């Protein structure tokens with residue numbers, strides 16, 4: 364039926380079922396690498412959801428597939444084309460799905476044992492940093508993965524981003540720019556004091572502090588970074604993700620210290636348990652755990668699908684229990 368003839372509740376329930384269907388198809392496509400429908404079928408259903416949400420904005424949910432698309436680039440920024448696309452990651456939500464990823468990966472590689480590098484999934488904004496002969500020359504956002512915004516001037520104000528490396532390497536590295544929880548709380552106090560709207564969460568605050576044109580604003584926001592990737596491993600002389608992280612640190616970058624080489628799912632599950640418990644004690648936000656095949660050669664052998672690497676997966680924590688806390692406050 365045309366969306367204009369629907370009641371809001373009819374639109375809302377149709378949208379909910381479309382979201383579930385789209386999420387199932389995304390899982391097949393991005394995680395299992397085994398889509399059961401043609402792209403145009405996905406696109407038609409996606410378009411129907413867009414129409415429903417456009418006709419009834421109140422029914423949009425933050426986890427709707429329509430809200431997950433890569434960021435488009437904002438006007439006012441010059442554009443940066445990523446020579447190597449900045450990919451995102453497939454998500455899984457249970458150990459069972461993680462085991463399925465492991466089984467599929469072992470099968471793809473014809474290996475019965477695999478080493479993984481497991482990392483915290485920092486809840487920030489992906490950035491790319493380009494160095495020429497060891498000098499920081501350009502920084503950008505991920506954008507849609509191919510085209511990002513040039514935010515070099517803003518990134519120059521961030522202390523953890525070295526202006527010069529300890530070696531004269533010409534290299535591009537990638538990582539997450541984030542706002543520590545303490546800086547986020549202070550910023551929102553200032554926002555309220557200035558009669559401005561508070562930021563919803565540290566990730567939005569980091570994005571809002573980078574994707575604006577005044578470097579002084581960025582400088583005042585106490586942002587930080589963790590580097591975790593490079594587009595050109597050949598320049599590093601390393602054979603694994605865990606060695607690459609140690610190399611980034613040698614070059615002057617900040618890396619997240621909580622990475623661990625795991626040899627099987629039990630190790631990975633133990634790591635997930637540890638950081639599910641410790642999550643609240645971390646001074647920055649994380650929204651999951653990243654499991655990567657540790658060997659670079661095996662990563663290359665597995666390659667990437669159009670949007671995500673086949674050699675890594677993100678285990679996502681259940682949505683934050685913050686909502687229940689807020690409900691308690693309202694209730695009392």
Ligand SMILES: NC(=O)c1c(N)nc(OC2CCCC2)nc1O[C@@H]1CCC[C@@H]1O
Nearest residue numbers: 450451482483484485489539591592653
């Ligand atoms: N958020 C993170 O902590 C994180 C990580 N620890 N490791 C990676 O590996 C990259 C490598 C190639 C594709 C993803 N990506 C991360 O975040 C990604 C960046 C873009 C979308 C995800 O947030």
